[in-house]
Amino acid sequence: MSIKVFIYDDNGARRDSLKALMELSPELQYAGEGINCLNVIADMQTYFPDVVLMDINMPDADGIVGLKVIRKEFPHIKVLMQTVFDDTDKIFECIRNGASGYILKKDSPQRILQAIQEVYDGGAVMNPGIALKVLEYFQPQKKENPLSARETQVLELLAEGLSYKMVADKLFLSFNTVNTHIKHIYEKLHVSSLGEAIAFYYKNLHQ
Structure with missing residues (x-):
């Protein structure tokens, strides 16, 4: 059975390239697309995706808004966040709100396909650079020594x-x-x- 993927991205060329990637992958099925998350509930109810490939930075209703709605209303749907920024605050906001994974747009097509498969199978996906940020965040920060x-x-x-x-x-x-x-x-x-x-x-x- 193929994995149904819905794409949120405000960049038309990016949506087209992701759609082409899905169509070349027999294990994936392109389910639909949106330029923002204003209609996220209707989109999920219309297309019933297994995985949402979610851009973070979009106008009007961004990917974090969409993530929160999907996790609340459709908890079975996996949400894979994607962005051009390795922005620490947004990473942790996504993690706190139940994102299944976090990839960068510069990741290779093969890596994106692998990430979709991994989150569908129940794994937690993270770009290596982001994984490093998470580890650094949870390590206690040593303060400078003010003593002589x-x-x-x-x-x-x-x-x-x-x-x-x-x-x-x-x-x-x-x-x-x-x-x-x-x-x-x-x-x-x-x-x-x-x-x-x-x-x-x-x-x-x-x-």
Whole structure:
């Protein structure tokens, strides 16, 4: 059974090339097309596609509007987003709203066909460059270290469980000097307890 694909794109030449691609692919069937998502409910009810190839940037009602409506009214229909932009905010808005995948318009015809097949089969498709952005987004961002080398050294030893006195002995400093360093650490990190300072260390400074 062939996969019925509906195309949303405001660029006529792009729609024509995608339509030609579908017609050359025996496993796909061109179902219809639209220049924006103003009539998305009527389009879905008229053409019953399996997969929607959805341009993001369109006038009047863009692809994100269309995605939201389709996910709410026709949750069985897979929506594969496509754009010329690898725009981080739009990527995450699409992911949050249930897009089945995200490809770039510059992806090869073979990759587009493969992506349609993969989302139809229940997979989640992502252009490699976009996948990298997603990974970077979910990795904790380390903050720059505002502390001096000596203050960092003091905090590191405190994080290892040493007492103020033990830190003073280890670094050949007076107890008062260690206290001064700790006061500066609190001020620079905008924290009010040793626990918060150590948490900052492990999140941002610890290798």
